[in-house]
Amino acid sequence: MASPIVTLSFTEATQKRRTIRALESKTTVPDSTIVKLAESAILTVPSAFDSQTTRLTVLFGDNHKKLWSITADALLAKIGEERWNGGTKDRIANFANAYGTILFWDDQSSATAMNQNSPDIYKDKTDEWVGHSNGMHQYYLWTALEALGLGVNLQHYNPLIDAEVQKTWTVPSAWKLKAQMVFGVPKEGSAPGEKAQKLPLEQRLQVFGANAKI
Numbered sequence: 694m695a696s697p698i699v700t701l702s703f704t705e706a707t708q709k710r711r712t713i714r715a716l717e718s719k720t721t722v723p724d725s726t727i728v729k730l731a732e733s734a735i736l737t738v739p740s741a742f743d744s745q746t747t748r749l750t751v752l753f754g755d756n757h758k759k760l761w762s763i764t765a766d767a768l769l770a771k772i773g774e775e776r777w778n779g780g781t782k783d784r785i786a787n788f789a790n791a792y793g794t795i796l797f798w799d800d801q802s803s804a805t806a807m808n809q810n811s812p813d814i815y816k817d818k819t820d821e822w823v824g825h826s827n828g829m830h831q832y833y834l835w836t837a838l839e840a841l842g843l844g845v846n847l848q849h850y851n852p853l854i855d856a857e858v859q860k861t862w863t864v865p866s867a868w869k870l871k872a873q874m875v876f877g878v879p880k881e882g883s884a885p886g887e888k889a890q891k892l893p894l895e896q897r898l899q900v901f902g903a904n905a906k907i
């Protein structure tokens with residue numbers, strides 16, 4: 694285990710959050726701390742009508758490695774040797790060589806229940822809201838893991854790997870895989886550069902009526 698837990702303010706933690714794909718199979722905190730974070734995300738992150746549709750699976754050690762071997766097999770079968778050897782193999786190896794992965798799911802049964810119980814005017818919105826809540830869980834954990842000194846990246850090999858993953862970890866069939874979050878200690882020299890902005894702030898943020906003083 695490397696460095697101790699660092700306590701950052703919310704703003705500092707959100708500024709520290711970046712995509713880091715070169716990761717080592719090491720951690721800065723005990724596995725139990727990461728499990729606590731996942732528990733906390735499940736217990737506290739909001740959802741539409743408090744529908745609580747997001748599910749998580751946390752994989753460490755051989756379970757993490759198994760996920761990336763499932764992904765490697767599925768990708769190789771899909772894209773063939775030439776494309777596999779042309780970069781994909783190394784990309785997947787990077788993920789396999791990290792410390793752990795969190796799987797993000799939507800529980801279709803809870804999503805359907807929310808839709809059935811919601812007023813008619815919202816029925817065409819609830820699917821989108823299920824996705825919003827899942828994204829909030831992702832952002833919560835991404836930011837929290839980076840605040841603990843871990844590096845994180847977010848991957849999407851679903852639905853290619855869904856069936857094998859569900860079979861391997863006996864995941865309920867109603868859960869639909871949405872994202873895979875890889876974490877580990879960032880490799881030397883993997884710190885990202887300053888975040889490039891595609892458009893100036895004033896073209897992306899509107900503010901009206903703010904008081905100059907509190």
Ligand SMILES: Cc1cc2nc3c(=O)[nH]c(=O)nc-3n(C[C@H](O)[C@H](O)[C@H](O)COP(=O)(O)O)c2cc1C
Pocket residue numbers: 710711712713846847848849885888
């Ligand atoms: C919804 C979403 C989907 C993403 N999907 C992937 C992905 O499949 N693979 C990947 O390597 N990065 C993925 N990313 C990471 C983005 O490429 C990254 O966040 C973006 O380039 C900005 O960089 P930053 O995270 O360092 O701020 C995703 C990010 C978001 C928010």
